[in-house]
Amino acid sequence: MEIAAIQNKVYEIRGRKVMLDFDLAQMYRVETKRLKEQVRRKIERFPDDFMFELTKKEFDELVAICDHNLKYSYIAPLAFTQEGAAMLSGVLRSPIAIQVNIIIMRAFVAVRDFLLASVSESNDYEQLRGRVLKLEQGLENNLEAVNDLSEDLQKELDNIYNAIGALSLRLPQLNKPRPHIGFKQGYQ
Secondary structure, eight states: OOHHHHHTTOEEETTEEEEEHHHHHHHHTSOHHHHHHHHHHTGGGOOTTTEEEOOHHHHHHHHHHOOSOGGGOOSOOEEEOHHHHHHHHHHHOSHHHHHHHHHHHHHHHHHHHHHHHHHHHTOOHHHHHHHHHHHHHHHHHHHHHHHHHHHHHHHHHHHHHHHHHHHHHHHHHHTSOOOOOSOOTTOO
16 A cells, blocks of 8 residues: 555544544455444543544535545544554554554655645745734734724714605605696586
């Protein structure tokens, strides 16, 4: 199994790089059901920072972006962090699990190295930070301007509503009966 293929199965959920139970089960060559059984039996080995179950919203978002046939599953998958994936090899205890675990660890390291390299390649981290702070300041200024406009707009709307109210008071005077226009019969 290639590292690149595994890297494509690493997702970012809740700000963590994770792999999902069905992908891990496929790599470890076990059924997802069996993998989950083993995890549930040894649940004390999987604290929240090693593994967590996706919420309904996270699961729906995953279905929307993922090629897998997840929409047919009624059970939300488990997400395993790097440490959780490493713990699986101890729970599953097979030669395949050990080999796959080594490859998975290399894939997680490659993803982390890629992210660190992309940050260090920009060597302008401080410049980027300054730009972000400048954008944030500009956003705050824009929000203040919008609030000022909102207050002015609210005053203008109040004036319009008052004018409409004044017109509605004068409408009954304008609706008095008017003389008919046209020929009147019976005049000689």
